[in-house]
Amino acid sequence: MTFVEILLLVISVILLVIAFMAVTAEKLIHAVLYLSALSMLSVVAFVLLKAPDVAITEAVIGSGIITALFVFTLLSVERKKGKTE
Amino acid sequence: MIQYAGIALFVFGIYGLFVNRNVIKIIVSINVMEIGLNIFIISIGYVTGSSLAPIVSSTEDLGLVYVDPLPQALVLTAIVIGVGTTAIALVVAKMIHSQYHTFDLDEIEESV
Amino acid sequence: MNTILLIVIPLLAAFIALVAKKGAPYLLLGAGLFNIVLLFFLDTGFTFIGGFDQAMTSDLLGIALYLDTYAKIALWLVNTLIVVIALLNFKAYKQYGSVLLLSMAGLNGLLLTNDLFNFFVFLEIASIAAYLITVSNRKFTDTFHYIVMGILGGSLFLFGVTILYAMTGSLNMIVIASELETNGQYQDVILPFIFIFIGLGVEVKLLPFNSWVKGVLASSNTFSGPMIASVYAAAMSFAMGRLLTNLLVFEGALLTVVMTLLIIGVVAGDLMAFSTSKTREILLFSSIAQASLIALLFVQGIVIWAVYLIIVNALSKLVMFLVINKATHAIGSDEIKRMKGLFVNNKFVGLMFTLATLSIMGLPLFAGFVIKLNFLTSLASLGQTMVLIIILGASLVESIYFVRLLVRLWYPGEETLDMKYSNPFKFVFAAVALILLVLGTYTTPLYELDDNIDQVSEEVIHG
Amino acid sequence: MKKLVGFVVSLALALVIILTLNESALFPAFGEVDLAERISSQYFNLAQFEAVGSANIVTAILAGYRGLDTLGEVTVLFISSIGVAFIMAEQTRKRIELDYKANFMLRTGSRLIVSLILVTSFYIILHGHLSPGGGFPGGTMIASAILLLYLADEEFRSNIRGFKILESLAGTFIVVTGLLGLIFASAFLENFLPSGTIGELVSGGIIPIIYILIGLKVGSEISGIIDHFLSEEETV
Numbered sequence: 001m002t003f004v005e006i007l008l009l010v011i012s013v014i015l016l017v018i019a020f021m022a023v024t025a026e027k028l029i030h031a032v033l034y035l036s037a038l039s040m041l042s043v044v045a046f047v048l049l050k051a052p053d054v055a056i057t058e059a060v061i062g063s064g065i066i067t068a069l070f071v072f073t074l075l076s077v078e079r080k081k082g083k084t085e
Numbered sequence: 086m087i088q089y090a091g092i093a094l095f096v097f098g099i100y101g102l103f104v105n106r107n108v109i110k111i112i113v114s115i116n117v118m119e120i121g122l123n124i125f126i127i128s129i130g131y132v133t134g135s136s137l138a139p140i141v142s143s144t145e146d147l148g149l150v151y152v153d154p155l156p157q158a159l160v161l162t163a164i165v166i167g168v169g170t171t172a173i174a175l176v177v178a179k180m181i182h183s184q185y186h187t188f189d190l191d192e193i194e195e196s197v
Numbered sequence: 198m199n200t201i202l203l204i205v206i207p208l209l210a211a212f213i214a215l216v217a218k219k220g221a222p223y224l225l226l227g228a229g230l231f232n233i234v235l236l237f238f239l240d241t242g243f244t245f246i247g248g249f250d251q252a253m254t255s256d257l258l259g260i261a262l263y264l265d266t267y268a269k270i271a272l273w274l275v276n277t278l279i280v281v282i283a284l285l286n287f288k289a290y291k292q293y294g295s296v297l298l299l300s301m302a303g304l305n306g307l308l309l310t311n312d313l314f315n316f317f318v319f320l321e322i323a324s325i326a327a328y329l330i331t332v333s334n335r336k337f338t339d340t341f342h343y344i345v346m347g348i349l350g351g352s353l354f355l356f357g358v359t360i361l362y363a364m365t366g367s368l369n370m371i372v373i374a375s376e377l378e379t380n381g382q383y384q385d386v387i388l389p390f391i392f393i394f395i396g397l398g399v400e401v402k403l404l405p406f407n408s409w410v411k412g413v414l415a416s417s418n419t420f421s422g423p424m425i426a427s428v429y430a431a432a433m434s435f436a437m438g439r440l441l442t443n444l445l446v447f448e449g450a451l452l453t454v455v456m457t458l459l460i461i462g463v464v465a466g467d468l469m470a471f472s473t474s475k476t477r478e479i480l481l482f483s484s485i486a487q488a489s490l491i492a493l494l495f496v497q498g499i500v501i502w503a504v505y506l507i508i509v510n511a512l513s514k515l516v517m518f519l520v521i522n523k524a525t526h527a528i529g530s531d532e533i534k535r536m537k538g539l540f541v542n543n544k545f546v547g548l549m550f551t552l553a554t555l556s557i558m559g560l561p562l563f564a565g566f567v568i569k570l571n572f573l574t575s576l577a578s579l580g581q582t583m584v585l586i587i588i589l590g591a592s593l594v595e596s597i598y599f600v601r602l603l604v605r606l607w608y609p610g611e612e613t614l615d616m617k618y619s620n621p622f623k624f625v626f627a628a629v630a631l632i633l634l635v636l637g638t639y640t641t642p643l644y645e646l647d648d649n650i651d652q653v654s655e656e657v658i659h660g
Numbered sequence: 661m662k663k664l665v666g667f668v669v670s671l672a673l674a675l676v677i678i679l680t681l682n683e684s685a686l687f688p689a690f691g692e693v694d695l696a697e698r699i700s701s702q703y704f705n706l707a708q709f710e711a712v713g714s715a716n717i718v719t720a721i722l723a724g725y726r727g728l729d730t731l732g733e734v735t736v737l738f739i740s741s742i743g744v745a746f747i748m749a750e751q752t753r754k755r756i757e758l759d760y761k762a763n764f765m766l767r768t769g770s771r772l773i774v775s776l777i778l779v780t781s782f783y784i785i786l787h788g789h790l791s792p793g794g795g796f797p798g799g800t801m802i803a804s805a806i807l808l809l810y811l812a813d814e815e816f817r818s819n820i821r822g823f824k825i826l827e828s829l830a831g832t833f834i835v836v837t838g839l840l841g842l843i844f845a846s847a848f849l850e851n852f853l854p855s856g857t858i859g860e861l862v863s864g865g866i867i868p869i870i871y872i873l874i875g876l877k878v879g880s881e882i883s884g885i886i887d888h889f890l891s892e893e894e895t896v
Contacts, residue, residue, distance in 0.1 A: 111345055
């Protein structure tokens with residue numbers, strides 16, 4: 001088993017664990033953070049699978065823009081809840 | 086092994102999509118499904134051994150073994166489509182919240 | 198004059214409409230009319246994008262579009278319906294100009310493309326345009342349900358396409374089909390075919406994932422109702438027909454599974470339409486039953502009668518949804534009790550609605566009868582007696598609930614409804630009723646075309 | 661408890677898929693992929709022997725061989741940015757006040773970083789056909805630079821009107837480049853420019869031009885989406 005295959009094995013296990021936590025998280029902000037961690041881990045997997053293009057795009061879009069959109073949605077929801085109480 | 090993880094993530098996202106009743110968690114499960122699908126698509130193009138990323142630096146290196154570039158082009162498109170659909174889903178989630186003041190679909194069904 | 202203009206011109210108009218916001222509806226009508234006229238001049242055959250026009254062999258580098266009689270009929274129907282619906286809702290839904298332009302580009306691309314991943318991209322464009330169209334219903338939980346099901350369908354479709362690429366090494370529909378024919382054992386192919394069938398089944402309103410239809414169409418209006426129930430239903434059925442005749446081959450256990458799924462879809466749709474008291478729900482359940490019936494005909498290889506059924510169904514549903522949604526908008530509710538006597542003081546519209554309903558039920562003198570007769574005889578000749586009996590039973594149930602609806606709408610209830618339909622609506626109703634009547638009586642053009650109007654695979658594998 | 665049962669069921673379904681894929685003779689096992697059977701071997705032959713197209717084969721596929729996919733994909737982003745603006749159009753726009761005051765360090769530091777991000781994103785877009793990256797990541801980096809400006813100070817409102825015009829222009833030019841291919845050469849999106857020697861900056865014919873236009877379009881679209889997410893209705 002070369003070093004790359006061991007690393008891929010480890011990443012697959014961590015991916016599964018984080019995916020379980022992301023899907024079954026209680027609080028929304030935890031789900032979003034787990035999703036962002038999942039996307040960053042997938043960037044590492046793409047680099048190991050020799051797909052640099054996809055790694056850069058997933059890094060910038062996956063953990064960058066998608067997490068930002070989720071956080072802004074939760075932010076504007078908290079802001080409104082804060083106001084109405 | 087990473088291919089099995091991709092398939093497991095894909096099926097897991099589908100499970101999360103049906104089980105969750107919270108709008109934001111459903112969108113998170115959609116993204117988990119798409120990440121799993123992207124990993125699976127890339128994994129069918131991988132060639133073990135000393136394969137290189139699909140960058141052909143010059144005409145000399147002819148005999149080298151490369152990874153399959155087509156799945157990578159497909160995944161680039163799939164990621165950007167994922168951003169597009171997630172942005173629309175999140176805006177609809179914001180409108181749901183401004184209308185019903187909750188993200189929980191069960192509460193919304195009762196209040197209707 | 199290239200086939201690609203059918204996709205590119207609406208796209209260019211949409212990009213321009215972003216800046217020229219007020220000009221969007223006029224750009225839409227211009228692009229639609231341009232497409233309808235252009236279709237007369239386009240010659241059938243392959244169009245290779247990017248100039249990589251190796252013949253349809255395994256080393257085809259680029260993407261190929263294919264235009265044949267099948268695609269021409271589909272494109273004519275879709276583009277004319279979009280222009281008609283845009284014209285009818287010109288004032289009320291003016292701001293939907295660029296969304297409709299993009300849905301036209303997406304649907305045209307969907308019907309033309311021969312490449313499975315390109316099919317997925319155009320499916321996504323058309324679906325996002327459909328999500329935005331359902332936003333006009335102001336029911337965001339139903340739109341959200343539709344978005345979730347649409348994304349799920351798209352991902353399942355992409356999963357199936359990826360497996361097919363891994364097996365055959367190409368993304369082109371025809372090359373995959375010929376590759377699988379030469380060296381594919383059948384049990385390898387069951388998994389991707391199931392995923393592609395279920396994935397696309399979401400948009401075509403087939404089981405198991407068509408729960409979104411009830412939410413979206415039950416609260417539709419004169420713009421989103423016809424768009425989803427007749428334009429998108431017709432385009433998706435045509436696209437599914439293209440895949441079912443050329444790529445997906447169902448045999449043995451898989452065939453029985455798919456057939457039972459479709460038959461349950463037909464029966465469940467008709468039974469649910471029978472048991473509801475809301476007019477719009479009657480129509481949406483009947484369109485679910487029709488969609489499953491059309492997919493069933495494609496699976497059995499009865500291509501030409503499925504195509505005619507799509508056309509007649511799209512036209513009749515257009516009329517029915519326009520009439521019912523306009524009435525619901527005026528009355529405020531779509532309960533049958535509230536709509537009693539709707540046609541008492543607008544007899545002309547009532548007559549047109551009745552003609553459309555009778556054609557769907559398949560009564561003689563209408564196009565629906567000729568089509569139903571022929572596809573039932575073809576099913577009988579294929580030895581599908583069990584399927585035949587069930588479909589006859591389902592259409593019996595269908596005629597009961599439609600007759601019950603007509604009786605309620607014609608005979609006055611307590612309060613008289615003073616609703617009026619504007620002239621453009623009446624003109625469209627008259628045109629559709631005329632088409633149904635003419636095709637019903639003068640049936641020779643129906644028999645001109647035959648099952649191989651979809652020559653994509655003939656041109657390559659056997660050609 | 662319900663979660664455990666559901667988790668086990670989904671793992672079982674995943675196992676079924678994995679087993680059926682393993683049995684099928686046609687589906688290659690992970691890693692044992694023979695490129696000669698696949699279409700991609702043609703892409704390498706063209707790049708190596710005739711030195712046609714860009715060095716980065718993925719970019720050659722995206723912007724060259726399968727150009728319609730990329731055009732469709734840019735349309736997906738275009739329609740989602742229209743959709744975001746459309747669904748939230750009813751409310752007039754006002755910035756969300758973030759609940760922290762951007763101190764001096766953040767404001768000046770962000771200006772420096774923003775210029776760095778913009779330089780890298782333009783580098784990535786320009787070298788899309790040589791090194792990994794290209795229109796999509798480059799464009800998104802431009803959007804993340806603007807996102808940083810949003811977070812740095814509250815009053816910042818990017819010039820939406822300007823982005824709309826840039827987006828529309830870039831999209832129109834992409835389609836026009838495709839149509840030029842139709843007029844000069846024989847097919848839509850065909851490469852009508854000399855493709856130069858592989859590996860140099862000016863090589864690959866229309867591929868770099870399309871990728872730069874895509875970068876600008878993606879950048880302006882995602883900035884538009886971010887602006888709509890970071891602003892809320894005036895009435896609250």
